Amino acid sequence: MMDNQIKPNSNNRRARKTISLGRHRANCTVCAHEKREEIEAEFITWRSPALIATDYGLADRMNIYRHARALGLFAKRERNVRAALERIIEKAGDVEVTASAAVAAIQAYAKINAQGQWIERSEHVNLNELFERMTQTELEAYARNGTLPDWFTQTVGVTPPQGQEVGSD
């Protein structure tokens, strides 16, 4: 059977990974948490780690960041930009959304494909690359209320909604 055909090389790599993961697990309150899967699901869908920490009785959000780094959850979360936008659009959870943030999120959502790539008419912008350039503070602000840094909106060319004149109000 396939299961028995593990090559020695992949065995070694697997063993090394298990050791470092084991060291992480020994010190991680998220790994030991009975609702670990729910915590991970909320992280991946861009819920604020500070709020997750509060809800699940964790000391602070650093526990979640450490866990996410050890388990490779950041990459999963970055591919899941649409979830963050959905959260903003639906005004889910404890997020307070301003009108302009909601409009920006809807525009962005319409332009982002399932791989998290921003699609413009004539060019493709890799949104993941832009998110990787964002600082933790910028990411938090974005996840919380949809605020994107100026350099980000300049790069992707966010414009007012079509057919709506600037300064019409």
Ligand SMILES: [Zn+2]
């Ligand atoms: Zn952990």
